Amino acid sequence: MIDFxxxxxxxxxxxxxxxxxxxxxxxxxxxxxxxxxxRLAKAPQLTWILISALFPIDLSQEALDxxxxxxxxxxxxxxxxxxxxxxxxxxIAFLSAKNTSITIRLPRFNNKKNIHLYSSYVMKQIxxxxxxxxxxxxxxxxxxxxxxGALTGTLAIGIHSIGTLGKLSSEVIEGIDEGPLEAxxxxxxxxxxxxxxxxxxxxxxxxxxxxxxxxxxxxxxxAVLGVIGAGGxxxxxxxxxxxxxxxxxxTVLVATVILxxxxxxxxxxxxxxxxxxxxxxxxxxNI
Amino acid sequence: MEEQLHLxxxxxxxxxxxxxxxxxxxxxxxxxxxxxxxFTNYSYNKIGFSFKDFQRNLDNRHIxxxxxxxxxxxxxxxxxxxxxxxxxxxxxxASLIGCFVALPISFFASKTTNPSRLTFLLNKSFLNLIRTxxxxxxxxxxxxxxxxxxxxxVLALTMFSLAxxxxxxxxxxxxxxxxxxxxxxxxxxxQQQAVYSSALPQVMPNFLSYFLYIFELCIRASIILGLVGAGGxxxxxxxxxxxxRFDRISPIIVFILLIVIFIEQISIYIRxxxx
Amino acid sequence: MIKxxxxxxxxxxxxEALKNINLEIEDGEFLIIVGLSGAGKxxxxxxxxxxxxxxxxxxxxxDKAITKAGKKELKEIRSNIGMIFQxxxxxxxxxxxxxxxxxxxxxxxxxxxxxxxxxxNDKKIAFECLQQVEILEKAYVRASNLSGGQQQxxxxxxxxxxxxxxxLADEPVASLDPxxxxxxxxxxxxxxxxFDITTIINLHFLxxxxxxxxRLIGLKDGELVYDGNIEDVTDSDFQNIYGRTITxxxxxxxxx
Numbered sequence: 001m002i003d004f005x006x007x008x009x010x011x012x013x014x015x016x017x018x019x020x021x022x023x024x025x026x027x028x029x030x031x032x033x034x035x036x037x038x039r040l041a042k043a044p045q046l047t048w049i050l051i052s053a054l055f056p057i058d059l060s061q062e063a064l065d066x067x068x069x070x071x072x073x074x075x076x077x078x079x080x081x082x083x084x085x086x087x088x089x090x091x092i093a094f095l096s097a098k099n100t101s102i103t104i105r106l107p108r109f110n111n112k113k114n115i116h117l118y119s120s121y122v123m124k125q126i127x128x129x130x131x132x133x134x135x136x137x138x139x140x141x142x143x144x145x146x147x148x149g150a151l152t153g154t155l156a157i158g159i160h161s162i163g164t165l166g167k168l169s170s171e172v173i174e175g176i177d178e179g180p181l182e183a184x185x186x187x188x189x190x191x192x193x194x195x196x197x198x199x200x201x202x203x204x205x206x207x208x209x210x211x212x213x214x215x216x217x218x219x220x221x222x223a224v225l226g227v228i229g230a231g232g233x234x235x236x237x238x239x240x241x242x243x244x245x246x247x248x249x250x251t252v253l254v255a256t257v258i259l260x261x262x263x264x265x266x267x268x269x270x271x272x273x274x275x276x277x278x279x280x281x282x283x284x285x286n287i
Numbered sequence: 288m289e290e291q292l293h294l295x296x297x298x299x300x301x302x303x304x305x306x307x308x309x310x311x312x313x314x315x316x317x318x319x320x321x322x323x324x325x326f327t328n329y330s331y332n333k334i335g336f337s338f339k340d341f342q343r344n345l346d347n348r349h350i351x352x353x354x355x356x357x358x359x360x361x362x363x364x365x366x367x368x369x370x371x372x373x374x375x376x377x378x379x380x381a382s383l384i385g386c387f388v389a390l391p392i393s394f395f396a397s398k399t400t401n402p403s404r405l406t407f408l409l410n411k412s413f414l415n416l417i418r419t420x421x422x423x424x425x426x427x428x429x430x431x432x433x434x435x436x437x438x439x440x441v442l443a444l445t446m447f448s449l450a451x452x453x454x455x456x457x458x459x460x461x462x463x464x465x466x467x468x469x470x471x472x473x474x475x476x477x478q479q480q481a482v483y484s485s486a487l488p489q490v491m492p493n494f495l496s497y498f499l500y501i502f503e504l505c506i507r508a509s510i511i512l513g514l515v516g517a518g519g520x521x522x523x524x525x526x527x528x529x530x531x532r533f534d535r536i537s538p539i540i541v542f543i544l545l546i547v548i549f550i551e552q553i554s555i556y557i558r559x560x561x562x
Numbered sequence: 563m564i565k566x567x568x569x570x571x572x573x574x575x576x577x578e579a580l581k582n583i584n585l586e587i588e589d590g591e592f593l594i595i596v597g598l599s600g601a602g603k604x605x606x607x608x609x610x611x612x613x614x615x616x617x618x619x620x621x622x623x624x625d626k627a628i629t630k631a632g633k634k635e636l637k638e639i640r641s642n643i644g645m646i647f648q649x650x651x652x653x654x655x656x657x658x659x660x661x662x663x664x665x666x667x668x669x670x671x672x673x674x675x676x677x678x679x680x681x682x683n684d685k686k687i688a689f690e691c692l693q694q695v696e697i698l699e700k701a702y703v704r705a706s707n708l709s710g711g712q713q714q715x716x717x718x719x720x721x722x723x724x725x726x727x728x729x730l731a732d733e734p735v736a737s738l739d740p741x742x743x744x745x746x747x748x749x750x751x752x753x754x755x756x757f758d759i760t761t762i763i764n765l766h767f768l769x770x771x772x773x774x775x776x777r778l779i780g781l782k783d784g785e786l787v788y789d790g791n792i793e794d795v796t797d798s799d800f801q802n803i804y805g806r807t808i809t810x811x812x813x814x815x816x817x818x
Contacts, residue, residue, distance in 0.1 A: 011560075011561070014560050014561060015561060018557065018561065022383065025379050026379065026380060026383055028376070029375075029376035029377070029379040029380045030376075030380060032372065032373070032376045033373065033376050033377065033380070033437045033438065033441065033518070034438075035380065035437075035438055035441060039438060043432075043433060043438075043442055046432045046433050047429070047432050047433075047442075049432065050428060050429075050431055050432035072333075073333070075330075076329075076330035076331075076333045076334055077330075077334065079326065079327065079330045080327065080330045080331055080334055083327050132544050132547070133540075134507055134510075134511065136511050136514070137540060140524070140528055140536070141351055141355070141533075143528075144347065144350050144351050144531060145344050145345065145347050145348050145350070145351055146341070146344050147344060149335070150333075150334040150335065151334055151335065151336055151341075154334055154336075177654075179647065179649055179650075179651035180651045180652060180653045182613065182647070182651060183645065183647060183651035183652075183664070183717075183720070184664055184667065185613065185640070186611055186613060186640060186643070186645040186730075187640060187641060187644065187645070187664065187665050187667065187668065187720070187721070187724050188637045188638065188639075188640040188641030188642075188667065188668035188724070189637075189664065189667040189668065190637065190667075190672065192672045192676070193664070193667045193672065193675065196675070196676045197653065197656075197660075197664050197667070197675075198653060201653045201655050201656045201660075202653065202654070202655065204655075205655065220419075220421040221421070223421050223424065224421045224422070224423040224424070227423055227427075227514060227515065228514065228525075228528075231334075234423065234424075237424060237427055238427055238515065241427055241428075241430075241431050246431075249431075253420070253424070253428075256419070256420070256421075256424070257416065257419045257420065260419035260420075261415070261416075261419050264415075264418075264419065270315075273315070305698070306689050306698070306701070307698065307699050307700075307701045307702060309702060310702050
């Protein structure tokens with residue numbers, strides 16, 4: 001009799017448990033929200049009604065005069081917010097990364113021990129706090145202070161971007177190859193040399209790619225912020241929908257889609273080019 | 288010192304060396320950087336930032352900061368428990384439906400598993416289009432379609448989840464090992480069978496990982512959807528905001544943070560155990 | 563002149579990498595160190611330029627004690643010692659030229675080097691060193707686009723650009739094929755002879771050691787177990803150093 005190897009029990013048990021709990025959660029949610037399968041079945045029909053109301057879109061001069069500037073406003077907000085995010089997150093990232101952080105020694109007078117303040121730990125906590133707030137909540141908080149308009153949206157997006165870009169960039173910095181740094185140190189270079197000639201060339205392409213990706217996301221965020229009046233195209237959409245001017249709402253939608261698609265394409269192409277580097281023909285292998 | 292001079296003189300003897308030409312910097316940099324700077328300046332001006340106004344506005348900050356740091360916990364607990372649960376339920380349903388619907392679409396949207404150029408283009412374009420619409424826009428649209436309430440929220444976030452899972456998963460499928468797929472085909476299996484037996488198992492771990500990520504995103508998005516009437520806590524936040532009751536909003540924010548952290552922990556645990 | 567006096571190095575985990583090493587190296591010598599992985603070869607090399615500090619004992623480079631050198635003095639000592647590595651340690655995304663220029667960092671102010679305002683003389687030196695290893699035409703090519711052998715030559719050029727008096731090579735050919743390895747070893751030998759640079763090389767290929775070495779040092783478990791001329795080395799000496807019989811993996815083999 002051959003003893004067949006037994007499959008590890010624990011992994012399968014957890015998988016089964018998860019599957020059951022997922023089904024349970026789904027049923028619990030559906031009943032809590034009073035969503036039955038019939039309701040779901042009706043949804044496509046109702047959606048189709050909406051879509052046919054949206055199209056054909058309103059291309060009148062009046063509509064375009066209202067909507068196009070707002071679309072561009074979303075672009076400016078997203079761009080400026082991303083620039084703010086990139087600019088401030090860059091130095092913060094270096095302070096947050098464990099391998100490039102600085103240590104401040106605070107002398108204590110009563111006992112001989114010094115307190116070491118690791119900038120990495122402090123910065124990471126600050127970034128976590130900033131990141132916890134979605135752009136919308138930040139915009140909420142700024143609205144009464146900076147008023148309705150593009151400034152609020154820009155600030156909200158900018159500050160949130162500092163948080164996310166800071167964390168991502170610091171992770172890139174922490175993941176570099178330390179070898180070239182050792183080589184620079186061995187040839188008599190100082191810490192700054194290691195930073196500029198060893199760290200920066202290694203991290204820049206990835207970090208810039210993150211900036212561009214963030215721009216793509218911020219564009220969507222800035223479109224949304226308009227809903228609470230923080231500038232951009234969201235305001236237009238919600239107004240048109242409220243006034244049941246569906247064809248104009250369609251215009252807003254199409255305009256937004258075109259903007260986001262174009263930026264996505266351009267940004268995506270630039271990102272791929274940066275990561276890949278200039279395409280070079282195969283170098284001969286002879287020495 | 289003597290050795291150094293020795294080296295230097297020997298090197299100087301070869302002053303007849305052909306130094307290669309420095310390559311012209313790529314146009315991307317030459318044009319790109321000034322364009323970026325100009326555009327930044329232009330956008331900044333268009334936003335209309337005035338330092339004086341900003342300073343004056345900062346003085347108003349007490350309207351917000353005073354109540355903000357004076358949270359009314361009991362009110363929050365009483366009134367937000369039920370909407371919070373609603374928020375979570377919306378996220379659960381939406382991410383489940385969206386991600387599972389995205390599964391077949393992703394396979395169609397990848398050249399690796401879809402030999403038919405037409406359906407590939409259709410699905411891929413569909414996914415790209417869906418991705419461009421922000422979550423709140425979906426919310427507004429579905430509220431208009433099926434009227435206010437969490438149902439609109441579920442539908443909106445389903446599209447949201449579909450879009451993200453579609454992109455992530457189709458890109459993953461693009462980079463899987465085609466070997467097992469070809470092997471299955473060569474035994475006479477149909478494309479469908481081959482994909483189901485060879486491609487699907489390869490991407491399952493990624494699928495689960497993406498699902499957990501999208502679920503977290505849905506929780507955050509679901510909170511906000513209430514703003515446009517699609518259910519969840521957002522509705523309450525909006526009403527309180529209009530009355531500047533930041534003293535009620537701050538505890539809500541804290542609760543949201545706690546829930547998000549809690550779900551993050553569960554997510555990490557599941558990832559560790561199953562992946 | 564490099565002197566190792568009662569040199570012992572113990573790592574924080576408790577590993578004794580070097581045990582009481584006493585060694586003297588004259589100027590212009592071409593020295594090859596062999597030993598198993600973990601025998602202490604890398605550690606010995608890195609104590610020479612202070613990348614690793616001795617736990618007990620001292621290292622003297624031109625009568626300057628490494629452990630007693632201040633920050634500035636240590637940088638000066640290092641700028642006179644060139645080092646090449648098994649993994650080349652080039653900055654992959656930078657050009658060959660930029661990599662070689664990092665060898666001149668010790669003589670250029672931090673500000674100038676950062677903004678790329680290299681003095682003409684330093685650029686000239688960089689080009690000359692590239693010419694020495696016959697790779698000048700690739701000056702503006704991205705480092706990662708080169709083959710392994712080419713990258714190591716850039717590493718040599720970088721070290722050479724320091725105008726060093728000592729050259730340290732930590733397993734420089736371990737990741738290269740036999741043909742390329744011999745070329746690199748030939749360059750190292752040529753530099754040692756032309757410019758009188760004290761050269762210390764870690765190797766684990768015994769046939770390369772026999773082919774190129776003058777003086778041979780054998781390390782085993784952190785201890786110095788052999789010190790002699792390469793002609794006098796026998797196979798049983800190698801077995802002693804390795805503590806086991808010699809296998810084919812200890813030879814790099816013939817050129818194909």
